Amino acid sequence: MSSQSEEPKRSRRRKKEFQCHCCKEGKTFCWNCGCGFQICPECFAENKWGISNGPTWICPDCERIHMME
Ligand SMILES: [Zn+2]
Numbered sequence: 001m002s003s004q005s006e007e008p009k010r011s012r013r014r015k016k017e018f019q020c021h022c023c024k025e026g027k028t029f030c031w032n033c034g035c036g037f038q039i040c041p042e043c044f045a046e047n048k049w050g051i052s053n054g055p056t057w058i059c060p061d062c063e064r065i066h067m068m069e
């Protein structure tokens with residue numbers, strides 16, 4: 001009996017273009033920073049008090065300021 005499953009589970013590029021640095025999940029969209037930091041809208045909402053200041057949000061890694069649009 002040879003039951004070999006040769007599914008390439010480790011594909012280097014997923015369909016999801018982003019990976020949230022907070023929940024580690026692949027997402028179709030994340031707020032992202034030039035330093036590589038990415039955060040999904042869900043986590044962003046949870047951490048809004050910490051990283052957002054009205055129309056802007058600040059990258060917790062490099063403290064760069066981004067506009068929310
Ligand atoms: Zn997340």
Ligand SMILES: [Zn+2]
Pocket residue numbers: 033034035036037059060061062063064
């Ligand atoms: Zn950054």
